[in-house]
Amino acid sequence: FGYVGVLQEENVEASEGQRNVLNQLRDWDLWGPLFICLSLAIILSLRAPTKQTSHVFTTVFVVMWIGSLVVTINAQLLGANMSIFQSLCVLGYCVFPLTVSALTIALLRVTWLGMLWLDLIWLSIGFLWATRVSSVFVGQFVKKERRLLALYPVFFFYLILGWLILLF
Amino acid sequence: MMHENDLEFVTEVDGKVIPPPSSQPTNSVLSNMKAGGVAGGSSLNNSSDPTSSYTPGSSLPLGASFNQSAHPTACLFHILFKGIAFTVYMLGSKAMEGIMVTVLCILLLAADFWVVKNVTGRLLVGLRWWNKVDPVSGATSWIFESAAPTSPDGTNATTNSFDSKFFWGVLYITPILWALCFMSAILWLRFNCFVTLAIALVLSFSNVYGYYKCSADQRAKLNDMFNAGAEMGMRTMIRNGVFGRLGGMFSGGNAQQQGAAAPQVQPGTFA
Numbered sequence: 311f312g313y314v315g316v317l318q319e320e321n322v323e324a325s326e327g328q329r330n331v332l333n334q335l336r337d338w339d340l341w342g343p344l345f346i347c348l349s350l351a352i353i354l355s356l357r358a359p360t361k362q363t364s365h366v367f368t369t370v371f372v373v374m375w376i377g378s379l380v381v382t383i384n385a386q387l388l389g390a391n392m393s394i395f396q397s398l399c400v401l402g403y404c405v406f407p408l409t410v411s412a413l414t415i416a417l418l419r420v421t422w423l424g425m426l427w428l429d430l431i432w433l434s435i436g437f438l439w440a441t442r443v444s445s446v447f448v449g450q451f452v453k454k455e456r457r458l459l460a461l462y463p464v465f466f467f468y469l470i471l472g473w474l475i476l477l478f
Numbered sequence: 479m480m481h482e483n484d485l486e487f488v489t490e491v492d493g494k495v496i497p498p499p500s501s502q503p504t505n506s507v508l509s510n511m512k513a514g515g516v517a518g519g520s521s522l523n524n525s526s527d528p529t530s531s532y533t534p535g536s537s538l539p540l541g542a543s544f545n546q547s548a549h550p551t552a553c554l555f556h557i558l559f560k561g562i563a564f565t566v567y568m569l570g571s572k573a574m575e576g577i578m579v580t581v582l583c584i585l586l587l588a589a590d591f592w593v594v595k596n597v598t599g600r601l602l603v604g605l606r607w608w609n610k611v612d613p614v615s616g617a618t619s620w621i622f623e624s625a626a627p628t629s630p631d632g633t634n635a636t637t638n639s640f641d642s643k644f645f646w647g648v649l650y651i652t653p654i655l656w657a658l659c660f661m662s663a664i665l666w667l668r669f670n671c672f673v674t675l676a677i678a679l680v681l682s683f684s685n686v687y688g689y690y691k692c693s694a695d696q697r698a699k700l701n702d703m704f705n706a707g708a709e710m711g712m713r714t715m716i717r718n719g720v721f722g723r724l725g726g727m728f729s730g731g732n733a734q735q736q737g738a739a740a741p742q743v744q745p746g747t748f749a
Contacts, residue, residue, distance in 0.1 A: 337611055352577075
């Protein structure tokens with residue numbers, strides 16, 4: 311599915327479509343990640359209990375930006391020479407599938423499909439999709455021996471976001 | 479990319495800024511200004527003509543001096559989003575819920591950052607800074623540029639001194655204001671607006687830093703002040719009067735920018 315390849319291959323080869331996308335993302339911009347972050351935070355905070363709306367918003371916002379920053383710095387410390395903003399851009403755009411699954415969960419809660427284990431399915435689809443491109447992006451800059459060290463925070467980051475989505 | 483179009487756009491703007499050669503309209507503007515009754519329509523006949531009798535640094539009432547600006551709409555937008563964001567931050571919790579205030583503030587601050595970085599800096603003081611991505615290697619580099627003062631006709635299109643004062647004044651005041659809000663939020667232990675404050679601080683400081691790096695003569699003046707030693711700096715400031723010196727720093731920087739930028743080539747100048 312791509313993960314095993316990323317961990318084991320010498321040089322990470324992005325597929326054709328992925329390479330196009332990553333090349334276009336070289337012209338980084340932080341507007342997309344800002345809107346994705348805002349929409350995720352709004353979706354989650356609207357479903358939160360009334361007293362906690364601002365807390366949820368702050369948590370999601372902070373987790374997303376500080377988490378991306380930490381993942382980037384970690385990868386840079388492991389020897390990847392990518393620019394901070396480019397990595398923030400890619401990681402931010404990769405939160406989009408998680409936003410979609412959060413929206414799906416929120417919409418389905420009011421219907422009979424709104425059960426916990428179904429939420430888990432949507433969430434895991436979003437999670438796998440999100441980590442797919444970002445792990446290719448981060449993995450291509452790091453040498454094979456250290457790739458697991460660089461990729462583990464990426465998984466962890468999206469896992470935390472997914473867990474936040476599940477909580478609310 | 480859009481930057482190639484930008485080159486033509488800027489020289490076009492420089493051409494439009496050139497006032498008509500007669501000094502008659504400027505004198506009438508000046509006399510009307512002192513009477514205080516000029517409509518905004520005459521703002522293009524402004525005192526950027528170097529032969530006008532307007533002396534930079536003389537203190538005019540702020541309301542009347544808007545007519546000296548070459549780009550009144552740019553000045554308005556420079557302050558519009560910031561002002562609205564600040565008002566929403568201060569008074570918003572009375573009108574709407576906290577989260578709406580936060581979202582609105584974030585959007586307004588992002589819009590203000592974009593406007594100041596891309597539009598008003600170019601129009602008001604002729605500076606711009608951006609991040610260039612090398613399409614081959616993917617390496618990024620930051621580029622800081624300042625406009626050459628001469629336009630293609632050869633006549634001198636200096637940056638308007640009111641524009642410059644206004645721009646730099648507002649630019650420096652903004653992070654100070656937000657830092658004060660941040661301090662007060664920490665003192666009263668109100669952390670619910672932390673996100674707004676953090677974003678406001680980051681965006682305004684990054685704008686200040688970018689434009690500070692652009693403006694070489696601002697750097698030179700500050701370096702002079704530091705090199706002379708704090709004591710001598712204090713003595714000079716006290717001797718000249720602090721406000722006179724600061725006013726002179728903003729507008730005298732213009733005169734120096736014309737002279738200094740013409741002979742030497744700024745790295746990455748787009749003239």
